[in-house]
Amino acid sequence: MSREYGHASDESKSTTDGYCETHLPRPLCLSQLTFGHTGQPSVLRGLSLCLAPGERVAIRGDSGCGKSTLSELILGLWPPQQGRVSWGGADLRELDVGWWHAQIAWLPQGAPVFAGTVADNLRLGDPQASDARLWQVLSEVNLADWARQAEGLATWVGENGATLSAGQARRLALARALLRRAPLMVLDEPTEGLDVDTAAAVMQDLTVALAGRSLLVITHAPLPPGVVQRELWLRDGRLSPQAA
């Protein structure tokens, strides 16, 4: 890997407690990507996308069309069969995997909430975070009032958020992702299972909390205005700006 790409801090602005508040500083480009899982037809067929620094993009499309697979290729979990994923012109395969993963806060589909306290769950995102920082992020995802009325950071959360509403569980998982010091957030169905109003409220709060970070969000649900700058539809293995 080139040293040039080794240190996010070279280009990413951090606050005094080291918390990243900036976007991915170089374009992330998928060029002519083709990929199918072993023994299956290709779900991505010559797909191209360039995410500009600080851009927020939504990927929509029918179930099974390859949205999650696309996010997994961005993470480098699968190598493309044709085409390439690059950041600032460098092929993903040239980058250090650990460093690349540190640039991305990935919330996979159905991301769980774990048995433990609110603080335990949040510190999986940033083990070093101070209590003040945890309260700040709870406030960003609109969970602080609930936590104050419960037992604060010590509030017990059951396995898979059994003691939380679906919306609260999603907000807690998002807060955990926000605590990663990552300039790009890749969220796979962050509001799945929520009613329309709750989903819209969660996404609205998230947009404020992003504070300029880059976003790729995969969603079935329509997004409130202003959450993303572009919505793209994945269909027949490619992205297009229009719904089918």
Ligand SMILES: Nc1ncnc2c1ncn2[C@@H]1O[C@H](COP(=O)(O)OP(=O)(O)OP(=O)(O)O)[C@@H](O)[C@H]1O
């Ligand atoms: N790990 C895997 N191994 C084999 N096949 C897979 C794997 N992951 C996904 N697939 C297949 O690849 C295709 C695309 O799946 P993917 O999860 O990317 O779709 P999706 O658009 O995210 O769907 P949904 O909206 O239902 O989550 C599907 O046919 C699926 O069965």
